[in-house]
Amino acid sequence: MARPRQALLTRERIVEAAAGLIDAEGIDACSMRRLATELGVQGPSLYNHFATKAEIVDAVAEAVVAQVDISGFQDTDWREGLRLWAKSYHAVLSAHPNIVPVLATGPGRRPAGLAMAEAVFGALVDAGWSRARATHIGALMRYLITGSALGSFALGFEDDPGLYGRYPHLHRAHELAAHRDAVDEGAFELGLDLLIDSLSDRYDQGVRR
Incomplete structure (x- = not known):
């Protein structure tokens, strides 16, 4: 049987997952490893979208301000x-x-x-x-x-x-x-x-x- 297709990893999915972690547990909880686990992907795949954790946190901040x-x-x-x-x-x-x-x-x-x-x-x-x-x-x-x-x-x-x-x-x-x-x-x-x-x-x- 063919394997079920994994949802496409996008910047939006990463930011959404990171925002959830930060809201629930704080910025320190939002490590690249933890985020990859939450998204069900391998850690290196995150680097195709963000070079560092700081970039992800900054993107979360941007998403929050966009709600104002x-x-x-x-x-x-x-x-x-x-x-x-x-x-x-x-x-x-x-x-x-x-x-x-x-x-x-x-x-x-x-x-x-x-x-x-x-x-x-x-x-x-x-x-x-x-x-x-x-x-x-x-x-x-x-x-x-x-x-x-x-x-x-x-x-x-x-x-x-x-x-x-x-x-x-x-x-x-x-x-x-x-x-x-x-x-x-x-x-x-x-x-x-x-x-x-x-x-x-x-x-x-x-x-x-």
């Missing part, structure tokens, strides 16, 4: 564009937290990352912000978004009431983990509101440099 919605900059005021983009970016990174350290270093040569930077920067400059200030705003937004996805503030506290007995203002800190979404998402939303409101005030006052 930047269309809000097309038909809305820059304030609403920033808000819609930030929420989308935050949601995407929150779904893929293990790739955030790679994305936090910047877009590099990744087309989706550069397209996102172009959309944000372009919208701000077109709205009248100076190029220098638009750069600052873009960086500040990225600090908020990637920082909020790097780790959970709520999970930084132990579920142990006795641990906080000597700290009178932290006597309910052990409850934070049980309310992770409300704490972490609430903090992001507050930060985003304050940031955009502050920028809006400066913009309306004509302080755009």
Whole structure:
């Protein structure tokens, strides 16, 4: 009998498998050997598509950023564009937290990352912000978004009431983990509101440099 045909190995299959490993176990788990096993192929066959693990991780980062919605900059005021983009970016990174350290270093040569930077920067400059200030705003937004996805503030506290007995203002800190979404998402939303409101005030006052 003829052997069943093996599914064609493509860059897309490799990236999809690598993304699954990274999401589940972190970047360190995504070795070339482990990835080949997951795909049911011999290790050397991966090198026909990617020269190194770093290239694969970079491709995963590109695929994640490609999920971010930047269309809000097309038909809305820059304030609403920033808000819609930030929420989308935050949601995407929150779904893929293990790739955030790679994305936090910047877009590099990744087309989706550069397209996102172009959309944000372009919208701000077109709205009248100076190029220098638009750069600052873009960086500040990225600090908020990637920082909020790097780790959970709520999970930084132990579920142990006795641990906080000597700290009178932290006597309910052990409850934070049980309310992770409300704490972490609430903090992001507050930060985003304050940031955009502050920028809006400066913009309306004509302080755009």
